[in-house]
Amino acid sequence: MEPRVTLEINAGVADVVLNRPDKMNALDGAMFDAISDTVTELGERDDVDVVVLSGAGRAFCAGIDLAFLGDPGNVADLERRTHGEANLFQHVAWGWHTLPMPVIAALHGVVLGGGIQIALGADIRIAHPATRLSVMEARWGLVPDMGGFPLLRELVPGDVARELVYTGRQVDGSEAADLGLVTRTADDPRAEALELARQIAANSTSAVRSAKRLFALALDESAPAGELLLAESREQQVLLASGEPRERVAAHRRG
Secondary structure, three states: OOOOEEEEEEOOEEEEEEOOHHHOOOEOHHHHHHHHHHHHHHHHOOOOOEEEEEEOOOOOEOOEOHHHHOOHHHHOOOOOOOEOOEOHHHHHHHHHHHOOOOEEEEEOOEEEOHHHHHHHOOOEEEEOOOOEEEOOHHHHOOOOOOOHHHHHHHHOOHHHHHHHHHHOOOEEHHHHHHHOOOOEEOOOHHHHHHHHHHHHHOOOHHHHHHHHHHHHHHOOOOOOHHHHHHHHHHHHHHHHHHOHHHHHHHHHHHO
């Protein structure tokens, strides 16, 4: 059996591909485990500056495999925390959000249910204009429970999130960009994501990771401004002490 997820690393860019193309990368037990394992591996590596996440075949991810969902034994004891603050199913979406390096999702075809929640875990989302996206759990009598609520609240106003969740309606990539669900559209999202990843990887790994930590704090509405200001100073102090900024300035002057 082909691996459910492939991972290749080149010049600091991790190219992660959901790899169940015959089922439009629908999420079954093997896919959940493979994504979870990949997130965990990336979190432990120090040779990755940026992650690009995409789907093989005709779609990024069609959501949960209905055959998997139909077996109650597969989704028992959801309250059990198996991955820090999250359960397994949440980890495959929320885990991208908590990785120390930026994650760019390249979206095409359909991005539905669990698939859109995985995409929301990325820092940046680039979608083909014709991509179809939907938070569609209400159709199956469910709520988005793979980190959908905390991830949505960072991206769109509350009323927009409510409409999307309550209706389960599909939006195309262009409307998703207007709503804030995706960062922008491109005719070749994967190529665009890889090029963006190379641009980010050319910068300081330490600085980019510091910035991601600060964004996580900045998006926490309960964090006082004073706490964020102090966090900025602490991160900057560490970066200055490393000597890398002086080295980069000197290299720039040498031309």
